[in-house]
Amino acid sequence: MTEARCRIPLAATALALATAFAAGPGIAQQYPAGADAPFCAAPAIAPAPSHAPAPATATDDPTEVGWRLLAKLDYRTGEKTEELAALDGKLVKVPGFTVPLEDWASAATEFLLVPYVGACVRTPPPPPNQLVYVKMGEGKRARMDGWNPVWVEGVLKIEMTESYYGFTGFSITGQRVYPYES
Numbered sequence: 001m002t003e004a005r006c007r008i009p010l011a012a013t014a015l016a017l018a019t020a021f022a023a024g025p026g027i028a029q030q031y032p033a034g035a036d037a038p039f040c041a042a043p044a045i046a047p048a049p050s051h052a053p054a055p056a057t058a059t060d061d062p063t064e065v066g067w068r069l070l071a072k073l074d075y076r077t078g079e080k081t082e083e084l085a086a087l088d089g090k091l092v093k094v095p096g097f098t099v100p101l102e103d104w105a106s107a108a109t110e111f112l113l114v115p116y117v118g119a120c121v122r123t124p125p126p127p128p129n130q131l132v133y134v135k136m137g138e139g140k141r142a143r144m145d146g147w148n149p150v151w152v153e154g155v156l157k158i159e160m161t162e163s164y165y166g167f168t169g170f171s172i173t174g175q176r177v178y179p180y181e182s
Contacts, residue, residue: 060090060091061091062091062092062093062153063087063090063091063092063093064092064093064094065087065092065093065094065156066094066095067094067096067115067130069083069084069087070084070094070129070130070132070169070170071129071130072084072129073128073129073158073169073170074129075127075128075129075160075167075169080158084158085158087156087158088156088157088158089155089156089157090155090156091153091154091155091156091175092153092154092155092156092172093151093152093153094113094132094151094152094156094172095149095150095151095152095180096113096114096115096132096149096150096152097113097114097115097116097117097119097146097147097148097149097150098111098112098113098114098142098144098145098146098150098177099111099112099113099114099119099120099146099165100144100146101163101164105144106143106144107141107142107143107144108136108141108142108144109135109136109140109141109142110133110134110135110136111134111142111144112131112132112133112134112163112165112168113131113132113134113150113152113172114126114130114131114132115130117146117147119131120165124166125165125166127169128160128166128167128168128169129169129170130169131163131165131166131167131168131169131170132152132168132169132170132171132172133161133163133168133170133171133172134152134154134171134172134174134177135171135172135173135174136173136174136175136177137154137173137174137175140174140175142174142177143177148179148180149179149180150177150178150179150180151176151177151178151179151180152172152174152176152177153174153175153176153177153178154172154173154174154175154176155172155173155175156170156171156172157170157171157172157173158170159171
């Protein structure tokens with residue numbers, strides 16, 4: 001991965017930090033109050049079958065996954081809920097904001113997906129269960145627009161991945177990135 005830095009203006013950084021401090025103690029484990037709407041809603045997921053899951057295919061309909069479900073990963077121990085474990089290796093779509101990992105990229109093959117604008121500039125960065133490392137499928141690039149939310153569709157893996165901004169608890173092999181519409 002190439003070294004990159006967030007390019008969010010100082011005013012946005014100040015707003016994100018002010019919101020974080022207003023949310024109270026324990027902010028390292030939570031994102032700012034109200035910043036998760038509408039990203040936290042996710043449908044109930046059926047428990048994982050006793051046999052190994054079939055790999056996702058391009059014809060499958062993606063399962064919508066919200067940030068509250070992703071937060072159920074205990075990144076210190078690796079423990080996850082049954083509903084989260086059932087998504088490992090499945091085609092999903094997750095809403096969020098893009099943070100390119102390539103310098104000055106307007107379109108990227110690798111980026112972080114975060115739950116709110118400015119998440120990458122916080123000190124410390126959000127915990128791994130609130131960061132998703134996305135690597136687009138071969139020959140694909142995603143348009144980077146950190147100010148506007150997007151949907152990212154792809155195959156989810158629950159795994160620790162190191163990036164310039166720290167560790168992420170999830171990775172997605174990206175198939176499609178498009179503007180968020182509820």
